[in-house]
Amino acid sequence: TTLRWSAQLPNTPVAIDRGNFMGLAGCLILLTEEGDVTLCYMGTEPTMFVPPPLQESALSSSEVETKLHTLQHQIATYSQSAKNSLGAPVGRPDLKISLKVWPMLEGDSTCKLEVVIQAMTMIHSLHVNVCVTHPLVAVPNTHFVQNLGESIDLYSAVSLVASYTAPWELEANILAVYLRSDMTSGSAEASIVLPSPLVLELAPPAKESEASLYLSTPHPVILPTIFPEFGADSWNETGSNENVAGFKYKNFPDLTFTLSVNKGQQKYRIDSNSVSAITLPLNILSRKMENKSLKTAQHTFALNELLDATDNNIELRNQIRALQEKIKVGTAQMRAVQRRMLSKMRDKTPSDLTALSELITYTNDHVMQLSHDIETAQKDLRENCTRLGNLVKMTVLLIKMTGSVNAEDLKQFSEALSHTEFISESQGWAEASEAGLNYMLRTTLARSMREQYMPPFSEESVVTNSNNLKKYIAVTIDRMVKSIRREDRAVSPILEGEEDGHLKEGFHSPRPTLYEDFDTEVKKLLSQSSIAETVMSDVD
Structure with a gap:
């Protein structure tokens, strides 16, 4: 090996590779612990080139909303003037x-x-x-x-x-x-x-249940017509008939539900040993009886479990972040010990390496255990995301079946509290949901001008506490069901603190007085519903 050139490095690299950059053969690409990339190459003299940082154009919520309104106006203008709507296929499809x-x-x-x-x-x-x-x-x-x-x-x-x-x-x-x-x-x-x-099989109807959901419709329906895929033999063997039928899930046989019909009153009851097991039959009934006015008054039926799943989601993400910090420290310690051992081995004076060897073994076991813990937490987070999607879908269906919710509000709510799985380091389900619900409470569901000036959710914020998110969920559902909309109320355009000429101090503090209004509203809601035990301690 012949030394051709050399350069002094500002940091110790963790990975080195040869590359060909812009025609410069023989350049070295270095990666540091902090994620910085350095390119070393031979010029007229040993030179070092460091790529400049990416220019990130971070936009605030107000700028994004302004751009969105501008684009919507342009789309509407084009749609009215053009022969074909924007995005519509021209001619036949491909x-x-x-x-x-x-x-x-x-x-x-x-x-x-x-x-x-x-x-x-x-x-x-x-x-x-x-x-x-x-x-x-x-x-x-x-x-x-x-x-x-x-x-x-x-x-x-x-x-x-x-x-x-x-x-x-x-x-x-x-x-x-x-x-x-x-x-x-x-x-x-x-x-x-x-x-x-594919997911269900008939089972004997259960006589006891932990959760019951009641539905009503003016049109009679026979259960075998709702589940025509199951043969008559299966119905007879399990004791199911046109009035009552039991089912269990193939992937989790302990999860069961029973669907029964009261023909005299045209009512349906879904009994189950788990609230999350009711979403699928509710979804099937909603799809097959779409034009038969399926109604219910239990819009808060899944709210307890939804708030529990919200807590669990944020706890798991906090746990994953903490484990990632620990594994970062552990890997840094491993590299430091390895460098120390290499320097000891190069010394001319022999020395005992037993202590360093034991430290490397311990650090390796520690890092591997942390890796397994992260993998387990990520699997639990995946299961939690599935449970969240289940409960959010049920909540949206139940709110829709009340028949008293504005269609536009329900659409915005289903988009804000999405059942889409968010498996991301920077943005999870909690961040996306809190930002969406915060926007709804500042706009379409605002009760006063005061709430329109509620601080928006910061794009760089990471939700580490579920208190505010649970309040947003409870208040948003209550206002939608009661059809409380901003335009239906006569609201003073002057903030309450400005009516006497003085703006109240601390209005835009991390916890302004406005949140106390939410606390009062949530307490009033909890006193009338079944979710008091879940979030009352958080409100207090």
Whole structure:
């Protein structure tokens, strides 16, 4: 080995690699513990080049809202003036997606999904994604076709994996992304409902339950027509009939629910040993009886469990962050001890390395244990996200079935309190939900001008405490059901603190007096509902 050049480094690298950057052969790329990338190369003299930091254009909430309103105005203007609406397909579509679910035999644990894609124009580089909600999995969940002829048949197997949470959705969504002949991209999507026997099987109706949900409809329905996939033999063997039927989940047999009908009063009751097990039958009934005025008054039925799952979500994310900090310290210690051992081994005077060897072994075991703990916490967070999606979906359905909620409010609520899984280091479900609910309480659900000046949720904030988020959820649901909207009230445009000429100090402090109004409202709500035991201590 011949030394060609050298350069002094400002930091000790943890990874070194050779590269070819902008025609500079033989340059060295260095990575430090802090994540800084350094490029060393030989110029007219030993020179060091450090890439400049990325220019991040951080926008505030007000700037984002202003840009959003501007874009919405431009879209509306274009839609009114143009012959075709913005985003509408011009002419015929590029491809057609047809879906088919193959019949399931008795005892099958998977169902076969067939996706037929028929090309209407010349397309290539076709990516097809099969999306199902956990604990359902699709294998394979992606397909790639380089060149598509007239049509192609794709197949995926959908199955149920072991989980402690009940599935709440049987819909499979297919998304196809492709390139046209002119190299422009396009997309198409379709969805299909999977059969109930994939996740459910008939069981003897339970006589006792921990949770009961009551529904009413003016139209009579026979239970076998709601679940036609189950044969008559299964109904007879389990003691189920047109008035009462019991079910259990295949991935978690201890989770059961019983659906019973009171024909005289046209009422339906869903009994279960778990609140989360009721979401799927409620979803099935809502979909199959969409035009039959399904009603309920129990809009806070799943609120206790939703708030508990919110606590658990934030606790798990806090735990993961703490473990990541510990493993960062452990790996830094491991590198320091290794460097110390290398320096000792290079010394001409022999010395005892037993202590360093034992320290390396201990540190390695500690880091490995932390890695296993992080993996376990991430699995628990995945299960928690599934439970959150389950309970959020149930809450939205129950609020919709009250019949007293403004459709626009419900749409904004379902978007703010999304059941989409957020597995991210920087933004999780709590951050997205708190920001969305904060916006609703400042705009469409604001009761006064005072609430419109509530401090917005900071984009850089990380939710480490669930108190405010639980208050937002409870207050938002209560105001939606009571149809409290800002435009329906005569509100003074002057803040209460400004009416005497003085603005109240501390209004934009981390906890302004406005939050005390939320505390009072939540306490009043809790005294009338069943969620008092869950959040009363947080409010106090």
